[in-house]
Amino acid sequence: DARVTQTPRHKVTEMGQEVTMRCQPILGHNTVFWYRQTMMQGLELLAYFRNRAPLDDSGMPKDRFSAEMPDATLATLKIQPSEPRDSAVYFCASGLVVGEGGYTFGSGTRLTVV
Amino acid sequence: DAKTTQPPSMDCAEGRAANLPCNHSTISGNEYVYWYRQIHSQGPQYIIHGLKNNETNEMASLIITEDRKSSTLILPHATLRDTAVYYCIVRVGIGGSNYKLTFGKGTLLTVNP
Numbered sequence: 001d002a003r004v005t006q007t008p009r010h011k012v013t014e015m016g017q018e019v020t021m022r023c024q025p026i027l028g029h030n031t032v033f034w035y036r037q038t039m040m041q042g043l044e045l046l047a048y049f050r051n052r053a054p055l056d057d058s059g060m061p062k063d064r065f066s067a068e069m070p071d072a073t074l075a076t077l078k079i080q081p082s083e084p085r086d087s088a089v090y091f092c093a094s095g096l097v098v099g100e101g102g103y104t105f106g107s108g109t110r111l112t113v114v
Numbered sequence: 115d116a117k118t119t120q121p122p123s124m125d126c127a128e129g130r131a132a133n134l135p136c137n138h139s140t141i142s143g144n145e146y147v148y149w150y151r152q153i154h155s156q157g158p159q160y161i162i163h164g165l166k167n168n169e170t171n172e173m174a175s176l177i178i179t180e181d182r183k184s185s186t187l188i189l190p191h192a193t194l195r196d197t198a199v200y201y202c203i204v205r206v207g208i209g210g211s212n213y214k215l216t217f218g219k220g221t222l223l224t225v226n227p
Contacts, residue, residue, distance in 0.1 A: 004157075031213055043158070043217035056214065091157050097213045102148060102160025 002026045004106035006092050012112045018080040021109045024073055025094030032075045033093040033103065034060075034067055043091070049075065050097065082113045118202045123222045126196075132189040134221050136202030139183040145206055147178060148215065149187045151198040158201065158217070161187065192225045199223075 005024040013019055025032050033048040047057035052069040060067065064083070069075045079086055089110050095103035119137040126132040138147065148163040162169055162176045164185070169176045175188040189196055201220040205213075 033214065035217075042219060045214050045216065048214055050213065093157070095213075102150070102163060103215065104160065105157030108157050 002104070004092055004094050004104050006090075006106035006109050008109060009107065010110045010112075012114065013082055015083055015113055016081040017113075018078065019082050019086075019111060019113075021077045021090050021092075021111070023075040023077075023092030023094075023106060025075060025092070026104055027073070029094035029096055029104075030072075031095050031097045031103075032069060033095075034075070034077050035091040035093065035105075036088045037091065037108075038088045046077070046090075079111075082111075084113045087111055087113050118204055118218055120200075120202050120218065120221045122219065123224070126189075126192045126223060126225050128194060128225055128227050129191055132192040132196065132223055132225070134187040134189075134200050134202075134223060135184065136187070137184045138202070138204050141182050141204050142206075145204045147176065147182075147185050148203045148205055149174070149176065150201045150203065150215075150217075151196075152201070152220070153195075153198040161200075192223075194225050194227065197223060197225045 007022045031050050034046040035043050037043045046060045047067040048055055049069050066078045089108045091105050091108045093103040093105040146163050146165050149161040150158045152158045161173050162171055164176045164178055178185045199220040199222050201217050203215050
């Protein structure tokens with residue numbers, strides 16, 4: 001089965017450091033999402049792209065977070081500077097929204113900021 | 115997107131059918147009902163979706179009421195591996211401009227041996 005690949009799977013970093021999370025969407029999928037999950041807030045949408053263009057990033061703290069798609073095979077989510085409250089699991093998902101089908105999620109990046 | 119209401123938790127015996135309800139009384143005519151689940155420590159997994167007709171695939175069946183204000187996800191023979199949080203989500207499908215999925219709290223289904 002095709003899958004969405006996220007790297008790294010786990011990341012521990014010190015407060016103030018830059019963090020970059022990567023996502024390889026399924027080949028041919030034109031829509032990519034970034035979600036964040038915490039116990040308190042559940043799954044929150046941070047940003048999403050269609051055909052590599054950002055459609056909505058209203059869920060993302062603009063001062064420290066940035067999301068890009070340098071090409072169709074790579075999406076990145078950066079946090080600079082990182083803070084302890086950014087500790088969460090970050091999921092990437094991809095899909096084809098021309099049709100009705102569901103989206104495929106990656107296994108996530110577990111980020112711990114100490 | 116229409117809001118959904120699900121019970122916070124349900125139990126089911128292994129081998130029995132699990133019926134997970136979802137209320138979406140404010141659903142619009144062009145909105146689909148989607149179901150996803152999240153097994154502990156994994157990413158959400160797409161299960162099934164429908165507009166107004168009942169749907170079935172290899173994982174589950176989706177029953178949507180005639181007025182479309184509620185639906186039920188049916189796992190016909192639940193196994194221990196079906197223990198997960200199940201999310202019911204309503205979203206515009208083809209022709210819509212809002213592609214995002216908004217997750218609520220879902221239903222924690224626990225399948226007991």
